[in-house]
Amino acid sequence: MTAKHRRGKGNHKHEDNFFKNEVTESEVRTGVNNHALHLVLFLLIVIGGATGAWFCFQQHQTLTYLTDNLVGMQMKIVKLQSSHEEMRQSSSEQHVSESLERRLNALEDSYALAQKQVGVALATAEQLKTSDLPAQLLSLHTEMKARLAEMQQATVSLEQLSQLQTMLKGKSEEFEGVRIHVEGLATLSAELSQKVEVLTGSVEEAESKLEDRVGQVETLSATLDRQAAEVLRLKEQLDTYQAQLEASTLEMATVRELLVSEQSQRLQQASVEEQLNGGTDGRRDSFRS
Numbered sequence: 636m637t638a639k640h641r642r643g644k645g646n647h648k649h650e651d652n653f654f655k656n657e658v659t660e661s662e663v664r665t666g667v668n669n670h671a672l673h674l675v676l677f678l679l680i681v682i683g684g685a686t687g688a689w690f691c692f693q694q695h696q697t698l699t700y701l702t703d704n705l706v707g708m709q710m711k712i713v714k715l716q717s718s719h720e721e722m723r724q725s726s727s728e729q730h731v732s733e734s735l736e737r738r739l740n741a742l743e744d745s746y747a748l749a750q751k752q753v754g755v756a757l758a759t760a761e762q763l764k765t766s767d768l769p770a771q772l773l774s775l776h777t778e779m780k781a782r783l784a785e786m787q788q789a790t791v792s793l794e795q796l797s798q799l800q801t802m803l804k805g806k807s808e809e810f811e812g813v814r815i816h817v818e819g820l821a822t823l824s825a826e827l828s829q830k831v832e833v834l835t836g837s838v839e840e841a842e843s844k845l846e847d848r849v850g851q852v853e854t855l856s857a858t859l860d861r862q863a864a865e866v867l868r869l870k871e872q873l874d875t876y877q878a879q880l881e882a883s884t885l886e887m888a889t890v891r892e893l894l895v896s897e898q899s900q901r902l903q904q905a906s907v908e909e910q911l912n913g914g915t916d917g918r919r920d921s922f923r924s
Contacts, residue, residue, distance in 0.1 A: 679859060679862055679863070679866075
């Protein structure tokens with residue numbers, strides 16, 4: 636009975652150690668799962684933050700490039716507008732000079748006609764002198780004076796003509812400078828048009844890249860949402876497993892208490908049996924003696 640009791644006691648100790656080891660392993664697995672979930676959440680947050688920072692940096696560089704190009708284009712447009720204003724003023728001056736040239740040509744024609752008329756009048760006067768007609772000569776002389784006065788009012792002097800020619804020459808030089816300036820403006824306008832086309836292409840390319848980035852961000856957001864949902868599902872599953880583990884732990888503790896109680900009862904029963912066996916043996920010995 637003593638050996639049997641010892642074997643039962645050893646079995647109970649082995650069962651207690653087995654339950655303790657199982658509880659310890661369950662707690663270790665729970666801790667490892669918690670650390671793994673925390674590590675996955677941390678990695679997801681780091682990846683999402685890095686992706687967002689990289690996207691913001693790319694957009695900032697693109698906007699800076701577009702802003703610089705727009706500022707340069709605005710400066711060139713302002714320069715072109717000022718050049719167009721100068722050209723318009725020069726065109727108005729050219730219009731005035733053209734009117735002066737037309738007037739000068741008209742004055743030269745009037746002066747030539749007046750000289751021709753003076754020659755005709757002088758020839759007529761010579762004829763009248765030789766014809767001895769004083770009355771007609773006086774009348775013709777008066778008419779000639781009137782014609783000369785009218786022609787003097789309608790004509791200009793040679794000095795004025797020289798001044799006009801000098802002024803027209805200066806205007807011609809100015810017009811040549813304006814023409815060269817206009818050619819430069821045309822070249823600048825062509826270059827500006829090319830740069831505007833290049834900038835338009837850059838803007839379209841940037842918009843295309845922006846759309847691609849938006850699509851990538853949306854895809855990444857959807858992936859993060861799915862992963863977050865998966866993490867939440869795993870967390871809920873872990874909570875369920877942990878609750879089951881706690882229930883199992885409580886159940887094992889209850890079983891262990893029952894085993895301890897049963898073991899104590901067995902010990903008491905064994906002690907009573909030993910006492911009973913001891914008393915019976917004593918009475919048998921006394922009877923034999």
